Amino acid sequence: MKQVTVYDIAKEAKVSVATVSRVLNDTAPVRASTREKVEAIMQKYQFQPNANARSLLKKETGIIGVILPDITNPFFPEVFSGAEQEGREFGHTFFLCNTIGLHDKESEFLTMMQEKRVDGIIFMGGRINLKDCKPALIQEVVEHAQKIPLVLVNGNLKDSGLTRVITDEYAGTVLAVKHLIDIGHTKIGFIGGESHMSTTAVKIRAYKKTIKDAGLQLHEEWILPGSFSVDSGREQMEALLKLTDKPTAVCCVNDFTAIGAIKAAVEQGLRVPDDISIVGFDDIPLAHHVIPELTTVSQQANSLGRTAVRVLRELMSKEKVKKVYSLEPELVIRQSTAPVTDGYKI
Amino acid sequence: MKQVTVYDIAKEAKVSVATVSRVLNDTAPVRASTREKVEAIMQKYQFQPNANARSLLKKETGIIGVILPDITNPFFPEVFSGAEQEGREFGHTFFLCNTIGLHDKESEFLTMMQEKRVDGIIFMGGRINLKDCKPALIQEVVEHAQKIPLVLVNGNLKDSGLTRVITDEYAGTVLAVKHLIDIGHTKIGFIGGESHMSTTAVKIRAYKKTIKDAGLQLHEEWILPGSFSVDSGREQMEALLKLTDKPTAVCCVNDFTAIGAIKAAVEQGLRVPDDISIVGFDDIPLAHHVIPELTTVSQQANSLGRTAVRVLRELMSKEKVKKVYSLEPELVIRQSTAPVTDGYKI
DNA sequence: ATCGCTCATGAAATCAATTTCATTAGCATA
């Protein structure tokens, strides 16, 4: 069954396609009787105008492309959701591309979005955040950004000149470590992500600064790398607990790591938070479903998405925008942290 | 900066647009020297063909639309991911639409996808699965399906004539309940979702049948409704534990509910699984991150997505397809279930 | 020399909308 076009409608209504278009878009006055006639026929055939044809002419698609590393990581659906909420009232539709494990797909997706002529791109890079990210990729992203409005979310590319929306990870980490210090901890460890990720570097810097500012001793052996995963949190926590001089609190690079750390501690017979305090980062929905509920730093993922779309829309309308929009994270105190006790069991 | 078109390329290369198109798509022989000349110019201007123009003519967009209730529910990203993996090698791109809390958006999204002329639609309905779903909505989905290939994922619309990919929830529930019986439980409860959801109805039917087939007594007061959420699992578990005659095992409608149930039990001082066994449904990634790790029925969300795309592609190529593709769920035994002990503490 | 074939290419039509420009009718004003 062939799709109905404006020509079919026009023919049956004995008017020109221009008139049909006017009825469709209310772009010029049409006599009431004509309008009704045309509308009736559109109704009859369940006419749906072809958005491709329209986009071709208008040079806008209403589509926003989103590129992110892994949609199964609960942080990203949250961001996406925020973006969608913000975009909905303006009629935006979203392409979603997962680069999961396929870092080299990033440029392929960028090209695809160019070809589809999306109105804007939200880029949450995986690879682009590597400390040793190839300048070529950065260059490529920058070039795409010159053709299509693009905002980088949580990307740490300082001198790329790209518009960025980020959480202040430094400030967030300070919040977490300060909280542990405030409730009396003096022996605080840190489990990070891959050491070549800039996120890890930023957070470790914040951690060290806060420890030093509080006049505490810095123990390099309490600072361990990881991989942002539950398993890495578990492994590294086991390592920490094998030390003779153990920390009484651990700050983790993200919630997954913290959940793994809790698991390891519990498996060793420790009670969280009675024997050891653990704090995460991100505040994924799961954080208040685990036992004990996780004290963590909220990234406000939803706002991140909303802001990204807001900024993107400003870019699209050629407004001048700031280079960086930084969202302040918040500490969410739940059950996995508590004041130090003397009776550290092991 | 104006976008470069085939005409610009053709002009500069002193050939016709037809030749440029041939170089682009390798659709007819072109002299090597001509090809090189054209390619060099395309390279020079970073030419990206306009996919909208192409789609207009070819009547295909390579886009698959996905409509789902809530991307922040970890089950759905998993399905989406599977779909994306399957679609990737055929060059499909994905629209993602969240109907979260906006059930009336479902038809709006369907219309939008029609207008964008997507090649196919994967529909994971929220509202469409209500037992009292308005016939009008069903009718609408069916009508859309006549124009654009559409598969319903986990939709329980038996007589709609729509192509469906589903998990066999009945069989999965039987698996879960049998497992509890096998390890010695005779007093088994069930916490469901909203009672007007067909999922709930199917699972309760399976639960009852399995209990009866094993010759066990059916206790209606052990069968409670819920809302698929962590909180509802917690509340309903509290209710079960207030009974004088309590179950020693509880089967839950999904993992969220099970996680809530575990929380409630732990808060009441019970040990899971020593004092009470709990089994979930879905096997969300989180299931092996909670403490204790959750015994659950795996929906194989990823395969669900992959299969949906596979079936959709068959539909697109006008192949005849079966009406229903049913995936067999699997029982995943972890730590939240164990044989009954006499020493039920409370 | 002529026929038939393949290779390489171009002109023009096509897809389904929007938009510009022109035209007509009807009415008020000078």
Next chain:
DNA sequence: TATGCTAATGAAATTGATTTCATGAGCGAT
């Protein structure tokens, strides 16, 4: 009555690709 204005409409151009049809060149066979 002539002029000017607005409302309503249509014809045709436009958007950026693909595709069909036509044409010419080059080459081998007869």
